[in-house]
Amino acid sequence: MSRFIARVIKKIFVDDSIDKAFSLPKIGRKSSKPLTQRELIQLESHIGAAIFGEKPEHVVRREFFNLDENTWIWHEEVLQENGKNQQLTTKYEIQPRGILKIQPNYKYSYLEGAELDNFVMAAKEYYRRIKYDIYSDVSGDDAKSDEYVLAK
Amino acid sequence: MQKSGEYKPANTLYKDPASSQDGNSRRSYFDEKPFVDDPSHIKNARHEVSRVYGQTDGSVEDKINPDVAAFHKPKYLEKALPSEVATLREIGKGIADLRSSKVGGAR
Numbered sequence: 001m002s003r004f005i006a007r008v009i010k011k012i013f014v015d016d017s018i019d020k021a022f023s024l025p026k027i028g029r030k031s032s033k034p035l036t037q038r039e040l041i042q043l044e045s046h047i048g049a050a051i052f053g054e055k056p057e058h059v060v061r062r063e064f065f066n067l068d069e070n071t072w073i074w075h076e077e078v079l080q081e082n083g084k085n086q087q088l089t090t091k092y093e094i095q096p097r098g099i100l101k102i103q104p105n106y107k108y109s110y111l112e113g114a115e116l117d118n119f120v121m122a123a124k125e126y127y128r129r130i131k132y133d134i135y136s137d138v139s140g141d142d143a144k145s146d147e148y149v150l151a152k
Numbered sequence: 153m154q155k156s157g158e159y160k161p162a163n164t165l166y167k168d169p170a171s172s173q174d175g176n177s178r179r180s181y182f183d184e185k186p187f188v189d190d191p192s193h194i195k196n197a198r199h200e201v202s203r204v205y206g207q208t209d210g211s212v213e214d215k216i217n218p219d220v221a222a223f224h225k226p227k228y229l230e231k232a233l234p235s236e237v238a239t240l241r242e243i244g245k246g247i248a249d250l251r252s253s254k255v256g257g258a259r
Contacts, residue, residue, distance in 0.1 A: 040255065069244035095237070127246055127247060134250075135254060
């Protein structure tokens with residue numbers, strides 16, 4: 001599982017550093033330049049990581065993004081006391097029974113309680129922010145459907 | 153040959169790799185067809201139910217112990233779709249729609 005997630009992360013963030021992520025073309029409301037799905041996910045992840053506020057000093061990198069309709073990824077690199085980076089990637093799968101949280105070393109659990117509430121809240125905020133910051137120039141913007149999603 | 157007193161299940165998916173006749177040690181639990189796809193297993197199940205309940209008309213479904221049926225029911229069917237799942241699916245679809253409207257190049 002961890003290899004799969006590592007491949008996904010690598011594929012989306014190919015050899016990029018935080019600086020490179022910042023240097024991505026900014027697409028504002030008036031921009032109509034077509035982007036690849038990977039570039040869109042990079043942009044979304046930059047916004048997604050900001051949902052949780054400023055990174056603590058020891059956190060080198062943080063990513064939070066929606067990979068596909070049923071998958072969310074949380075990735076964090078933490079600087080340890082010995083000077084090495086430790087990576088932790090968590091995959092969240094939307095399943096009929098609930099939200100399955102998958103971590104390295106075969107740790108599986110369904111979200112519940114405050115963790116589930118916070119995750120749903122983060123996903124809603126993610127959707128709201130990316131819609132406004134990245135996709136707000138999309139024609140046919142349906143405010144009613146937006147309200148429908150976020151009201152739940 | 154089976155030694156006397158040695159337990160050997162008569163009807164199981166498991167195949168001992170060492171005893172496989174073709175010598176293929178890669179055989180595993182799932183080399184056999186699942187029960188649901190194999191009519192012979194259904195026939196055996198009907199026979200077993202008939203033996204236990206004295207049922208011979210073939211309508212075994214009515215005679216299956218409801219506790220056993222409940223045990224085999226997939227867990228996710230036991231309760232309605234959690235509202236959080238529905239919400240996150242809506243959000244996932246919304247994001248996919250947004251992306252598809254913006255994607256212009258190769259994925």
